[in-house]
Amino acid sequence: MPKNKDESQKAIVRTYYIIEGDKIKLKNKKCPRCGSIMAHHMKPVERWACGKCGYTEFIGKGK
Structure with a gap:
């Protein structure tokens, strides 16, 4: 369980990006x-x- 709101948001934000080598892609x-x-x-x-x-x-x- 995250201690504060910032920690829980960091986990969610990671799902929005793909890391490919040195590049970060949305x-x-x-x-x-x-x-x-x-x-x-x-x-x-x-x-x-x-x-x-x-x-x-x-x-x-x-339609």
């Missing part, structure tokens, strides 16, 4: 509006969504 997309990391959602419709500003990109065919 796994997810960055929001074009605010620059935050976007989340990929599959249901009910596949989309990329920013939790900070609300920007959403829908993927695939619409």
Whole structure:
């Protein structure tokens, strides 16, 4: 169990990046509006969504 909030956030932040040799690469997309990391959602419709500003990109065919 983490002692403080900072330790728990560090563990989560590591899941957003891939380390390849000397380079660090972001796994997810960055929001074009605010620059935050976007989340990929599959249901009910596949989309990329920013939790900070609300920007959403829908993927695939619409109804």
